[in-house]
Amino acid sequence: MAVTGYLxxxxxxxxxxxxxxxxxxxxxxxxxxxxxxPGDRENHYIWLNQxxxxxxxxxxxxxxxxxxxxQRGWLGEHTxxxxxxxxxxxxxxxxxxxxxxLLTVEQLKLLFYTQVMxxxxxxxxxxxxxxxxxxxxxxxxxxxxxxxxxxxxxxxxALRVLKDWSALTSKLPESTSAIMNIVEGKPQLKLNxxxxxLWEFANGTISLQAIAxxxxxxLEKVQQTAFRLVTVGLVEEIPLVKTIPAAKLQPEAMPMExxxxxATPVSHSFLHNLVGFLKGKV
Numbered sequence: 001m002a003v004t005g006y007l008x009x010x011x012x013x014x015x016x017x018x019x020x021x022x023x024x025x026x027x028x029x030x031x032x033x034x035x036x037x038p039g040d041r042e043n044h045y046i047w048l049n050q051x052x053x054x055x056x057x058x059x060x061x062x063x064x065x066x067x068x069x070x071q072r073g074w075l076g077e078h079t080x081x082x083x084x085x086x087x088x089x090x091x092x093x094x095x096x097x098x099x100x101x102l103l104t105v106e107q108l109k110l111l112f113y114t115q116v117m118x119x120x121x122x123x124x125x126x127x128x129x130x131x132x133x134x135x136x137x138x139x140x141x142x143x144x145x146x147x148x149x150x151x152x153x154x155x156x157x158a159l160r161v162l163k164d165w166s167a168l169t170s171k172l173p174e175s176t177s178a179i180m181n182i183v184e185g186k187p188q189l190k191l192n193x194x195x196x197x198l199w200e201f202a203n204g205t206i207s208l209q210a211i212a213x214x215x216x217x218x219l220e221k222v223q224q225t226a227f228r229l230v231t232v233g234l235v236e237e238i239p240l241v242k243t244i245p246a247a248k249l250q251p252e253a254m255p256m257e258x259x260x261x262x263a264t265p266v267s268h269s270f271l272h273n274l275v276g277f278l279k280g281k282v
Contacts, residue, residue, distance in 0.1 A: 003133045006033075011171050012124050013159065013231040015131065016151035020051035021233070027137035030123060031130045044123055047140055052148040054092075055140055056119045062142035065093060068111060075102055081142075094145030112147040121158035127167040152232040156189060159228045165220075172223040173208060179226050179235040180204035187234050198225050204238045 007030075010018075015028070030044040047055045057064035063081065070077030075097070083096055094111065097103040103111075123129075165172075173179065181202040191199060194217075201211045212222040229235045 002135070004131065006128060006130055007126055007167070008128045010131075011168055011231075012126070012131075013155045013168075013227075014171075015133075016155045017231055017233060019048055019133065020151040023051045024133070024135060025049050025139075026133055026135035029132045029134070030126070032126060033128050033130060044119070046120060047137075047143070048151065049139060049148065052150050053116055053120065053154055054148045055143040055145075056116045057140075057143055058119075062140050065111065065115060065143045065145065068115060069097075069103070072107075074107060091141060092144035092146040093142050094147070098146070108145045108147060112145045112149075115143075115145065116149065117154065117157060120154055121161060124155075124158045124162050125164050125167060153189065156228055156232050159224070159231070160192065165224060168227065171227060172220075173226045173230065173237045174239070175209040175212075175219055175223065176207050176240055178204050178206055178208070178238045178240050179229065180238045181234070182236050183234055189232060189234070194221070194225050195229060198222065198229065199234070202229070202235045205240075207240055 012030075018024075019028070025048060028046040028048065030046070032042045032044075043058060045057050045060060046053060055065070063077075066077045066080035069075050069080045080093065080097065083093065083100070083102070094103065094108045098105065098108060162168075179198070179202045181199070187199065197215055198211065201214075208222050208226055209219055212219040215222065226235070226237070230237060
């Protein structure tokens with residue numbers, strides 16, 4: 001059964017995290033929402049294999065990669081398509097072209113960067129879109145270079161270069177929250193300097209606002225960096241309990257009845273009379 005929803009409910013970063021953690025294989029479709037006519041809406045397609053992104057396109061005819069190769073003048077588009085038709089049904093076209101000496105490894109890397117990294121990264125700025133993940137959709141071997149990348153790595157790269165964060169503002173950690181490390185040892189992902197600095201504060205005791213002051217960075221930048229670490233599964237947001245001033249911890253004034261229980265001096269004459277009374281009872 002296909003999974004559907006809206007980016008206003010689940011961000012693309014959260015969707016990628018879910019798909020990678022579940023080792024999902026299939027097709028993720030994004031349809032932009034706007035006031036334009038239905039025919040003017042844009043569709044974007046992202047294919048995953050066991051949680052790793054293997055291809056991306058804005059068309060389903062499986063001609064996108066061949067068109068990109070033709071644009072660069074490396075090989076005619078029609079020639080690339082003919083190769084795709086003659087290669088094995090389960091072999092990515094990129095690997096077939098490399099095996100035949102028609103493309104180099106560096107050219108495949110550039111194609112993958114343009115096709116996947118650049119296209120997918122731009123989708124993180126979408127304010128809203130309808131999405132659907134179909135786990136039964138076949139892999140598009142004629143659109144595949146043969147390279148792939150974990151969904152979380154694509155997420156991290158995309159969020160680093162994202163300029164317009166308005167679509168993700170409501171998803172950012174609270175300024176009064178802390179972050180807690182949830183992985184053993186050092187992260188396997190390659191972090192940049194700012195992410196490492198924040199990682200060092202991931203002990204669950206210091207608020208993001210305090211971290212921003214110590215690092216002398218804008219609070220918004222620290223929140224965005226924390227969001228990146230959260231979405232790739234390195235830390236989790238921890239709400240901090242507000243500290244109560246010492247003055248507030250003093251007990252409140254006791255009621256008048258309780259106050260009267262305080263010890264009062266006893267006169268000697270009272271004690272003398274009490275002792276005499278007790279002796280008379282013996």
